[in-house]
Structures are given as structure tokens and as C-alpha cells.
Amino acid sequence: MKSEKKIKKKHCKNFFTGFINITNHGYAFVNIEGFKKDIFIPKNKTNRALNGDLVKIRLNRKNSKGIKIEGEVLKIIKRKNKKFIGILKMNFQSHSKYGTVIVYNNSIHVDIFVSIDNEKYHHNDKVLVQIISWPKEIKNPLGKIIKIFGKTGEYKAEIYSLLEEYGIHYEFSKEVENEAKKIFSKRISDTEIRKDLRNINTFTIDPLDAKDFDDALSIRKLNDDTWEIGVHISDVSHYIKEGSLLDKEAYSRATSIYFIGEVIPMLPKTLSNDLCSLQPMEDKLSFSYIFNMDSQGKILKSWFGKTIIRSDRRFTYEEVQKIIDKKKGDFHEEIYTLFLFSKILTKKRLKNGSIYLEKVEVKFNLDKKNNPISLHLEKNNDAHRLIEEFMLLTNQKISEFVSLNFNENPSNKLFIYRVHDKPDFQKIFFLKKIIEPLGYFLNFKNLKTSINCLLKKIKGRPEQNMIENLILRAMSKAKYSTKNIGHYGLSFFYYTHFTSPIRRYSDIIAHRLLHYYLTKNHNNENAYKLKKIEFYEKQSQYCSYKERIAIDLEREFLKYIQVKYIKKFLGKEFYGIITGFTDWSVYIDLLLFQTEGMVRLCDIKEDSYILNSNNYSIIGKKKRKVYHLGDKVKVKLIDVNMEKKQIILDWIDNK
Structure with a gap:
């Protein structure tokens, strides 16, 4: 009898509740009180959970490599959201009465299937959709369109969908x-x-x-x-x-x-x-x-x-x-x-x-x-x-x-x-590290005077906007x-x-x-x-x-508005300032527009670039050329994604 209780108690220790954070790749992490690290949930173990849901999980202690503590979702206790704003994509290949709503803001990692047996729905409409069910045998949830804002990219559709997303009333009773x-x-x-x-x-x-x-x-x-x-x-x-x-x-x-x-x-x-x-x-x-x-x-x-x-x-x-x-x-x-x-x-x-x-x-x-x-x-x-x-x-x-x-x-x-x-000292230290290769300095002992001196020095310089934004972020x-x-x-x-x-x-x-x-x-x-x-x-x-x-x-x-405006300049070349790096991309502030675009590292043809360990620069594997934050580069505008509000750039050989 005692041994039976011990087994039950041990078994209960493997069950926990927490909020799930699902990545774009489908795998997830659950934060559980008392654990130093989040619990890893493999892609096939999320059990129809959505980002931010309160879930019950079971721990499977270690994965096959014996490193992470893995878990699986047993039950969704409470959904964070049931309504999402996305773009309706019609299936023109068949006479299907179903369409797909794609949500671009990372609040959900799967597309939502919807019924479109009504002539009022159009391809690329921006819509509010509500999840009504998610049968176990289907990879995607089923939803119902409850509001149409208009065609994606249109002024009113963008305003009203944004207000809806943030829960703002735009009319008075x-x-x-x-x-x-x-x-x-x-x-x-x-x-x-x-x-x-x-x-x-x-x-x-x-x-x-x-x-x-x-x-x-x-x-x-x-x-x-x-x-x-x-x-x-x-x-x-x-x-x-x-x-x-x-x-x-x-x-x-x-x-x-x-x-x-x-x-x-x-x-x-x-x-x-x-x-x-x-x-x-x-x-x-x-x-x-x-x-x-x-x-x-x-x-x-x-x-x-x-x-x-x-x-x-x-x-x-x-x-x-x-x-x-x-x-x-x-x-x-x-x-x-x-x-x-x-x-x-x-x-x-x-x-x-x-x-x-x-x-x-x-x-x-x-x-x-x-x-x-x-x-x-x-x-x-x-x-x-x-x-x-x-x-x-x-x-x-x-x-x-x-x-x-x-x-x-x-x-x-x-x-x-x-x-x-x-200001946060770590952010100020980060700012100091970034501006030093550009020839600027900060004095921590007299920070405000030092910042004002820095603001004077960068006035009219190409890197002005980037450094001002970094100062704002540090505050x-x-x-x-x-x-x-x-x-x-x-x-x-x-x-x-x-x-x-x-x-x-x-x-x-x-x-x-x-x-x-x-x-x-x-x-x-x-x-x-x-x-x-x-x-x-x-x-x-x-x-x-x-x-x-x-x-x-x-x-x-x-x-x-910036992305919509810049679309007319496709194929044109511009100068920009490097404002950020990730493992796979470079972010560039286009000086003429004061807006940020992105170049994929793998698309840079002059060399194969990798991110330096300090995260403030990239270095070429062959020529060993280094690009820092704040460097001026030439790029070409090659694509614009209105849905993701992304500007895609191509790297012009910056010799």
C-alpha cells in the first residue's frame, strides 16, 4: 500500500502547469515556477496549444541526448486568445469552400482553416477570425470569420485591424x-x-x-x-x-x-x-x-x-x-x-x-x-x-x-x-561598446553631459539616427x-x-x-x-x-506607411547605416527614408559573413573584412512584404 502511494506521488511530481511560448518553427517552451530553465516541448508534443495558453504538461525528464528536460502538453487549461487578425488566402486551385487565414504577428504558429461559402469574402482580405474547434486528426484549427476590414495594405483596413488587435474603440457610443x-x-x-x-x-x-x-x-x-x-x-x-x-x-x-x-x-x-x-x-x-x-x-x-x-x-x-x-x-x-x-x-x-x-x-x-x-x-x-x-x-x-x-x-x-x-547601466554599457569603434566615447561619471556632447558630435552624421535610437533605448x-x-x-x-x-x-x-x-x-x-x-x-x-x-x-x-511608400522604389540603390545583426541577417537604416530594411547574410555575395561573438559586427570568412554597427553601406531595394511590414534589401559590393 505504501509503495503504491509512493509511485502515485512520484508520478504526480511529473505534472506541472505553465504558460507556453511557441516559436515560429513549432517547438515550444513552458515556464514553470521553481525551474531554472524553461521546459522544452518538441514540435509533435504541443498538442494543439497556441502561444500564451495556460497548459498542463508532463515531464519526460531528459531527451534522447540526455541534455534538456523535455515535456509534452497534456491539456490546454485556458486559451490566451481565440480571436486573431490575419489575411485570407483563397484556394484557386480547386472549387473548395475553404480558405486559409494566415496570421503574421507571431501570436499563432499555424494557419487557420475557414469556410468561405459567401461571396463577400475576397482573396487578401484582412479579417478577424475566431477559432471554433481543432479536431485531433487535423493539423490546423478551424475558424470562423467574424469581421472583414478590407483588402490588406489599404489605409482603412490597416487602421481598423490595428485598433481591433489592440482592443481600441474607434467610435463613441x-x-x-x-x-x-x-x-x-x-x-x-x-x-x-x-x-x-x-x-x-x-x-x-x-x-x-x-x-x-x-x-x-x-x-x-x-x-x-x-x-x-x-x-x-x-x-x-x-x-x-x-x-x-x-x-x-x-x-x-x-x-x-x-x-x-x-x-x-x-x-x-x-x-x-x-x-x-x-x-x-x-x-x-x-x-x-x-x-x-x-x-x-x-x-x-x-x-x-x-x-x-x-x-x-x-x-x-x-x-x-x-x-x-x-x-x-x-x-x-x-x-x-x-x-x-x-x-x-x-x-x-x-x-x-x-x-x-x-x-x-x-x-x-x-x-x-x-x-x-x-x-x-x-x-x-x-x-x-x-x-x-x-x-x-x-x-x-x-x-x-x-x-x-x-x-x-x-x-x-x-x-x-x-x-x-x-537609465539601465547595462544598456548604457552596450551603447558605449557600439559607439567606440565609430570614434565616440561616453563618460559614466558625468553621463548626462557626456550624452549631450555625443548628441552634438553626431549631428548631421550618417549614424545620427542609429545612435539617437540607441540612446532612447538605453533610457x-x-x-x-x-x-x-x-x-x-x-x-x-x-x-x-x-x-x-x-x-x-x-x-x-x-x-x-x-x-x-x-x-x-x-x-x-x-x-x-x-x-x-x-x-x-x-x-x-x-x-x-x-x-x-x-x-x-x-x-x-x-x-x-513607410513600407507602402518605399514600394515604388523597387530596384533602386540607396545608402544606409548598419543598425543590427542576427545570426542570419543584417538590419540597415535607409538614410533617405529613416526606415529599416534587412539583408540576409547568405545573400551577401562579396564574401561569406558570420556574426562575431560580440554581436556588434560581422566578419568575412575569406577576406576577413569586418562590418560594425554604424557603418555606411550601399544596398538595393529588391522586395517589400506588406503583410510582415518588411523591406528586403540586396547588398551592393562595398569594397
Whole structure:
């Protein structure tokens, strides 16, 4: 009896549960708590499991070579996904009523068979498919198409399939739209308690295609050495009350998403593009930071509070840049004075240790059918920097106002901060190793100054984009938190996000908290009531999470536009910079397009190249020529894969 129990107990020890990670080749690994290494699952032992599923496995201790601990999947406890987005491939060889959906994003390692007995389905349609069964005798799961987005590669199909994949709502419910319309029709106001600034010269500066104007600036000279400057931010929190249907929807979205040619707004357009937007020649409610500044850029006194403004003019960045360059045009004195102050603010910030990283942005022009017809690389100009500096200052000063008492001691008041931790040392070390063969160095003892020196040295160099991307990757991700650790990149100890409440929910939280601290001693029944810190920390974490999703979405869509645009240059030769290596390929940043393509190592004809052990270079077996990260090479564009968003290049003999 005892020996029987021992056998059972021993047998039970071989059974475990864990999440499965299936490779593109079909074999898999299962992570099990308590095991130093993941359990290897051979291709024929995955038992219809899909990537990310929670599975029950049995250990078969060692494989035939006696090295790895192998296992086999006995049961799928819980599927991670049952719905997938893929491309429908019709079988034209036969009169079969079945098609295949191919999923390209590594979320599933097998194709899905679907019934296509309906004329609405077309070859190369992008579709949402749901797995309905997977009989043991069939190698592939059976699915049902539940949504058609359109032909793969088409603008709308790519946007809506991406939004579906990331679980983003692109339409507002009727209830939310109706609530927005009610607010718009009532135009709730409290002008009696607001500072009236409608008689002061005020203007907005935004991109040419902007629809939602969050911020406006005002300036007036008080005497020979003092100016009053106002930064006016749309008072979104006045209209959107916490707990309302609109508030819940805004929180759920947490951020607007900006695609090329399309915006998925956080708020309905009735509010984002109209009521809350600081349109010219209209009375608008705002939350303002007003301060006096002397000619040395010193802030003499400050005021925060609710205001009513009237923007006199809507400027684009291009218009303001012309005014700065030529010193003439509408409000040229005010704009040029603000520009001079912005230069002082930049100088102070850099002296304080702020990292000065200005990424070049790829901008596309689309035709009426939303096809990319041209691109240009946009750098920040003086007009951009003018706005940026005053927004940074406002976010910093509001955070300081809440966080510090008059004697500069911490107030310990609850607030939402934009925090940025120190960079990961290993990533900085990796950056150092890569840039040294290119003739650049980093000083770990004075890292920020060293990074700023590096950024100056690489300006205009072919390797600039690659090194800037490596610096960005080495940095920690900025996030929201109630626990303040400061902002490493900006060298601000107190910093928040306050200046974009139309497109960021984090800023609405900051508005509510600032208003609470400004009015908490007033006897007002409708006053905002402070919650526990856990409430705001949860909101902070959620806003950070949604921000990362929005960034990923925008990058993925940009890649689609880049690949679609570059397709017209098939057969052409370009220069690029080597940005990465794997065992079988070289990644190259095409300088003209600022986008990455790939050359297979086996396709390089000048020699047989292998990856060096340091992973930073490749070496030819015969000629022993070495290529490093950052080297400039010539390539030919030979193919484009729209489904995988891949650019395939051929290596021109780089002697």
C-alpha cells in the first residue's frame, strides 16, 4: 500500500502547469515556477496549444541526448486568445469552400482553416477570425470569420485591424456622444470666479493640420524690465465631471492616438475640436499659469487659476518660424520676445543637466485615397522649441507649487507626477561598446553631459539616427506615478503633465488635483473631493499602460506607411547605416527614408559573413573584412512584404 502511494506521488511530481511560448518553427517552451530553465516541448508534443495558453504538461525528464528536460502538453487549461487578425488566402486551385487565414504577428504558429461559402469574402482580405474547434486528426484549427476590414495594405483596413488587435474603440457610443452634445449646448460656465484675460493679446501655435488646440500663450510688457507671460490650458476638467459617462470613456481611452492622416481622439470631436479647443476669436475657459519674468529670465511672481481667454490668432509653427526669422508679421514683437525667453529657458535647463535629444520625425503627405506620395524629415525649429520650453516650464512650476510649501520644504500633498528613472547601466554599457569603434566615447561619471556632447558630435552624421535610437533605448521609460522620483532626462525633481488635457487623461487628473488645492479652503458643496492615494496610483499606472499601447500602435502604423511608400522604389540603390545583426541577417537604416530594411547574410555575395561573438559586427570568412554597427553601406531595394511590414534589401559590393 505504501509503495503504491509512493509511485502515485512520484508520478504526480511529473505534472506541472505553465504558460507556453511557441516559436515560429513549432517547438515550444513552458515556464514553470521553481525551474531554472524553461521546459522544452518538441514540435509533435504541443498538442494543439497556441502561444500564451495556460497548459498542463508532463515531464519526460531528459531527451534522447540526455541534455534538456523535455515535456509534452497534456491539456490546454485556458486559451490566451481565440480571436486573431490575419489575411485570407483563397484556394484557386480547386472549387473548395475553404480558405486559409494566415496570421503574421507571431501570436499563432499555424494557419487557420475557414469556410468561405459567401461571396463577400475576397482573396487578401484582412479579417478577424475566431477559432471554433481543432479536431485531433487535423493539423490546423478551424475558424470562423467574424469581421472583414478590407483588402490588406489599404489605409482603412490597416487602421481598423490595428485598433481591433489592440482592443481600441474607434467610435463613441450614442450615450457618450449625447452627453457631449448636452455639455456643448449648455456650455456650463462660471465666469464670475474666473480671471478675465480676454483683453490681453493671446494666440495659439500648433501644427498645420491640428484640430484640437490645448494651449495658448499671452504676453504683455509691464515696464522696461518686466513682462507678464500667460500659459493658458484648455479647462477640460470643468466640462468633464469625475464619474460621468464621458469621464469613464475618456479614462478608458486615456490618450488620443495619432496616425498619419487620422486621429482617434480621447474625447468626442464636439468637445476636442470645438468646445474645449482654444479656437481664435471665441471666448474659452482655461486653466492658466501667469508669471512675471525679467529680462534675465528670472520668474518674479506666479499665479495659478481659472481664467477666460479669447485667442486673437491661430498660428502654425511654419508661420511663427518666419516671424522669428524676419522679425515682422502679426504679433512679431510678442512672438520674438517669447522666443528670446525660450532660449534663456533652454540654456538654464541644459546647464541644470537636461538631456537635449531632438529626434528627426518622418512626415508623409497623403493623396485623397490616403496613399503616401512624398515624405520629408522634420526637425524641431525655433517655433517648436518656443512652445516646448513654456510647456515644460508650466508642467514643472505647477508640480513645484503643489509639492513645496512657501519655505521650499516638501508639502507631502498627493499629486500625479511624470517620472523618469535613471537609465539601465547595462544598456548604457552596450551603447558605449557600439559607439567606440565609430570614434565616440561616453563618460559614466558625468553621463548626462557626456550624452549631450555625443548628441552634438553626431549631428548631421550618417549614424545620427542609429545612435539617437540607441540612446532612447538605453533610457528608462517615463511614466505616471504618485510616488515622485524626479525626471532624469529633464533634470527636474518636480514634473507633471498638465498642458494637454484634450488628448491625455493624466493631465485631467493633474487639473483636478491642482484645482482642489487652490479651492480646498472655500466652502463649496460641489467642490472636488480628494480620494485615497491608491485611487490615483491605479489611474497613473493605467495611463502609463495606455500610453505605451498608443506609442506601439503609432509606430506600427508608421511602419506600414513607410513600407507602402518605399514600394515604388523597387530596384533602386540607396545608402544606409548598419543598425543590427542576427545570426542570419543584417538590419540597415535607409538614410533617405529613416526606415529599416534587412539583408540576409547568405545573400551577401562579396564574401561569406558570420556574426562575431560580440554581436556588434560581422566578419568575412575569406577576406576577413569586418562590418560594425554604424557603418555606411550601399544596398538595393529588391522586395517589400506588406503583410510582415518588411523591406528586403540586396547588398551592393562595398569594397
